[in-house]
Amino acid sequence: MNTQNQxxxxxxxxxxxxxxxxxxxxxxxxxxxxxxxFRRLTDEGKAVAGNPLEREGKIVSGKNRVVSxxxxxxxxxxxxxxxxxxxxxxxDAVAIAxxxxxxxxxxxxxxxxxxxxxxxxxxxxxxxxxxxx
Amino acid sequence: xxxxxxxxxxxxxxxxxxxSLMDQNKAWIETLTAQGKAKPGxxxxxxxxxxxxxNGRFVTxxxxxxxxxxxxxxxxxxxxTLDEAIAIAQTIPGLAYGGSIEVRPIAEExxxxxxxxxxxxxxxxxxx
Numbered sequence: 035m036n037t038q039n040q041x042x043x044x045x046x047x048x049x050x051x052x053x054x055x056x057x058x059x060x061x062x063x064x065x066x067x068x069x070x071x072f073r074r075l076t077d078e079g080k081a082v083a084g085n086p087l088e089r090e091g092k093i094v095s096g097k098n099r100v101v102s103x104x105x106x107x108x109x110x111x112x113x114x115x116x117x118x119x120x121x122x123x124x125x126d127a128v129a130i131a132x133x134x135x136x137x138x139x140x141x142x143x144x145x146x147x148x149x150x151x152x153x154x155x156x157x158x159x160x161x162x163x164x165x166x167x
Numbered sequence: 168x169x170x171x172x173x174x175x176x177x178x179x180x181x182x183x184x185x186x187s188l189m190d191q192n193k194a195w196i197e198t199l200t201a202q203g204k205a206k207p208g209x210x211x212x213x214x215x216x217x218x219x220x221x222n223g224r225f226v227t228x229x230x231x232x233x234x235x236x237x238x239x240x241x242x243x244x245x246x247x248t249l250d251e252a253i254a255i256a257q258t259i260p261g262l263a264y265g266g267s268i269e270v271r272p273i274a275e276e277x278x279x280x281x282x283x284x285x286x287x288x289x290x291x292x293x294x295x
Contacts (some may be wrong), residue, residue, distance in 0.1 A: 044211060046238065058286035065283055083207075086274040087168060092253050095267030099257040105269060111236075113170065113271070128216050132223025142219040144230065146238070149210040152192065153239065154177045154261070158185045165182075 041148040042082070043127035045117040045134075049110050050089055052140040067135035072117065080130065084117040110140070118148075168273055169242045169256055173266025174235045175213065180264065191260035199244075204255065208242030239266070243273070 053061065075081035089112075093104040105112040121127050124147060131143040149156075177185065199205035217229045230237040244252050249272060256268040 039212075041209070044209075044241075053282055058283060058290070061283045061286065085168070088272040088274045091269060091271040092249065092256075093267050093269055094253060094256040094259075095262070097263050099262055101253055101257075105271075113238075113269075115274075116241075124216065128218060128223075128226055131216075131218040132226075134218070134223065137219065137223050138221045140219075142217055143223070144215060144217055144238075146215040146230075147212040149212045149240075152189075152210045153175070153213070154185060154189055154192065157177050157180075158182065158189060161182050161185070 038123055039147040040122075041150055043119045043121060043124070044146045044148055045119060045127070045131055046113050046144040046146065047115045047117075047134070047136060048113055048142040048144055049136070049140055050105075050112040050114050051110065052136065056139065064135050064139070071133060071135060075117070075119070075130065080119055080121055082118050082120045084115070086115040087113060089114075110142075114141075168271045169208075169244060169252070169259075170238050170269040170271065171240045171242075171259075171261075171266060172236050172269060173239050173261075174233050174237065176265035177261075188260055188264070195258065195260055199255065204244055204246055206243040206245050208240065210240040211238060213237070213239070235266070 056064065072081060072084055091105060093102050094100070095102070117130075119127055119130060121130065124145065127145045127147075131145050134141060134143050137143070177188075180188065196205060196208075213230075215229065217225075217227045219225045219227075244255060246252050246255065249270065252270045252272075256270050259268060262268065
């Protein structure tokens with residue numbers, strides 16, 4: 035699974051409801067751990083950006099561009115924040131994801147390679163290559 | 168932050184449709200960038216891993232490309248209000264073909280910090 039990628043990786047932290055089950059002390063501890071983790075990754079040059087997202091937002095969809103509420107704060111799949119990593123392989127990114135302080139409380143980390151270009155552009159190139167054969 | 172959720176709908180387009188959409192996308196992002204509203208944004212590859220469980224002991228493949236909920240990319244916007252971000256999301260050319268855009272405010276601080284502070288305040292009130 036050691037795929038190399040020049041464009042870096044994105045960690046998406048999923049799960050919004052786990053915070054509620056913690057005691058104040060646990061909350062404080064996880065917050066401190068999370069901040070220290072991000073600071074260390076930044077110092078090591080491995081994290082280039084990261085932000086928590088507010089527990090609210092909207093979804094825009096369809097031809098008519100309808101606006102609806104979401105995502106729902108209690109969703110296990112809702113995204114609570116992200117890190118952008120400057121590491122060379124999926125294995126490196128997964129190793130970092132495994133250090134996430136939220137994991138024992140039910141957080142799920144999605145690890146995704148950042149693409150070199152828009153997939154619509156790659157698709158177009160593929161079709162062009164095929165046409166010239 | 169705009170999170171673009173969709174399956175690989177672009178595989179169902181004709182070469183002409185693809186080209187036209189590419190041109191629209193290019194113009195769209197150029198306009199936003201010229202207005203100083205678009206900050207970094209990237210597409211994500213349709214593969215990756217999920218890490219979960221204590222000490223990250225579960226590592227599974229995902230997300231699945233055919234999922235309509237899978238995140239295909241993101242764009243950070245430098246705008247003041249949620250309404251403005253929604254208005255921009257509504258102008259995304261690819262929306263006509265499928266997918267949905269999740270519009271999320273970037274938090275000032277971690278929600279864990281906010282919760283911890285609320286607890287501290289409650290405790291303070293309890294001791295008064």
